[in-house]
Amino acid sequence: MKHLKWGILGTGMIAARFAQGLASTDQATALAVGSRSLEKGNRFAVEHGLERAYGSYEEMLADNDVDAVYIALPNDMHMEWSIRCARAEKHILCEKPVTVNAGELEKVLAVVKEEDVFFMEAFMYRCHPQWQKMREIIDAGTIGEVRILESAFAYNMGMNLENIRMSNPAAGGGLMDVGCYCVSFCRMAARAEPVECRAVGYIGPESRVDEQATGVLKFPSGAVAFFTCATRCGVPSMANIYGSKGSITVSNPWFPSDDNAVLTVHADGKTETYDIRYGRDLYANEALTVAAHLDERQTPAMSWEDSLGQMRTLDALRADMGLVFDVEEK
Numbered sequence: 001m002k003h004l005k006w007g008i009l010g011t012g013m014i015a016a017r018f019a020q021g022l023a024s025t026d027q028a029t030a031l032a033v034g035s036r037s038l039e040k041g042n043r044f045a046v047e048h049g050l051e052r053a054y055g056s057y058e059e060m061l062a063d064n065d066v067d068a069v070y071i072a073l074p075n076d077m078h079m080e081w082s083i084r085c086a087r088a089e090k091h092i093l094c095e096k097p098v099t100v101n102a103g104e105l106e107k108v109l110a111v112v113k114e115e116d117v118f119f120m121e122a123f124m125y126r127c128h129p130q131w132q133k134m135r136e137i138i139d140a141g142t143i144g145e146v147r148i149l150e151s152a153f154a155y156n157m158g159m160n161l162e163n164i165r166m167s168n169p170a171a172g173g174g175l176m177d178v179g180c181y182c183v184s185f186c187r188m189a190a191r192a193e194p195v196e197c198r199a200v201g202y203i204g205p206e207s208r209v210d211e212q213a214t215g216v217l218k219f220p221s222g223a224v225a226f227f228t229c230a231t232r233c234g235v236p237s238m239a240n241i242y243g244s245k246g247s248i249t250v251s252n253p254w255f256p257s258d259d260n261a262v263l264t265v266h267a268d269g270k271t272e273t274y275d276i277r278y279g280r281d282l283y284a285n286e287a288l289t290v291a292a293h294l295d296e297r298q299t300p301a302m303s304w305e306d307s308l309g310q311m312r313t314l315d316a317l318r319a320d321m322g323l324v325f326d327v328e329e330k
């Protein structure tokens with residue numbers, strides 16, 4: 001596995017978390033950070049032990065020692081910077097949702113293929129082995145046919161219109177920020193793309209994005225899924241799979257950790273638990289997943305086709321909800 005030297009675009013919340021993750025492994029290095037402000041970049045580099053800081057994103061992309069770039073920018077910037085990274089011949093791990101819509105992702109993938117670089121949507125939760133175990137349990141027929149999926153990812157950040165999550169120009173909102181995890185989980189567990197997508201959401205008059213929403217999906221097998229997401233109302237995280245013969249409950253679907261990553265399987269009148277500990281930081285694991293699959297240019301954890309299906313589903317849900325982003329109206 002190649003030891004990748006990472007460059008990080010952005011100095012926000014998740015950029016810091018990723019840098020902390022990389023600091024926990026000696027199999028990858030956080031080498032550089034690019035910020036709109038050199039002062040912020042320098043502060044970030046000192047805080048997280050990075051060797052280099054740049055006062056613009058372009059300068060960081062010009063650093064020949066950077067192998068791979070982690071794009072930790074607002075959603076509306078993902079397409080532009082994925083394309084610029086690919087043109088600079090950098091491998092790419094781009095935060096979720098990978099673009100604003102499926103059309104944007106198609107443009108990114110065309111350049112990724114042309115430049116022959118790695119590309120992955122940064123759904124770190126997908127890289128955790130608990131999902132491999134879930135698939136094995138389903139494939140073994142333990143819970144029978146998958147029929148109903150339920151999930152939730154919702155938090156209450158109050159009314160903060162400065163935050164990118166509360167911003168229509170930044171393509172924010174609950175669906176794009178956290179509902180996308182639920183959508184991605186349902187599609188993964190159903191192993192198919194939905195044939196029907198419905199959503200209702202409250203679109204705030206000030207934020208002009210969904211602040212609480214619920215969505216329903218139907219899959220070709222007949223399985224149905226419902227999920228809840230919000231930015232202004234907390235709901236316990238959950239991901240449950242109900243089949244014709246039993247069920248699987250995932251204790252910690254979105255941030256599985258060594259303290260809490262348990263699958264509980266009810267079937268045939270028995271209950272079995274699987275405690276999936278693997279001793280790695282979630283974000284370090286994501287970076288190492290990139291390195292392990294670098295030559296394939298994509299990962300089974302979140303392939304290009306998977307991201308396309310994901311963005312098409314989010315597009316359909318937003319259309320049903322009546323949520324259009326400013327960048328789409330230009």
Ligand SMILES: NC(=O)c1ccc[n+]([C@@H]2O[C@H](COP(=O)([O-])OP(=O)(O)OC[C@H]3O[C@@H](n4cnc5c(N)ncnc54)[C@H](OP(=O)(O)O)[C@@H]3O)[C@@H](O)[C@H]2O)c1
Pocket residue numbers: 009010011012013014015034035036037040041072073074075095096097122123124164176177
């Ligand atoms: N996978 C996960 O666990 C996870 C968790 C949270 C967020 N995310 C995703 O990561 C991305 C960033 O989220 P975040 O929470 O880190 O956001 P954030 O704290 O607001 O940071 C975003 C960074 O982007 C840069 N930026 C460039 N133009 C900006 C603008 N117009 N407004 C605000 N920031 C701008 C800023 O860095 P400079 O000023 O230094 O250039 C800023 O620090 C989003 O796509 C989000 O969906 C993923």
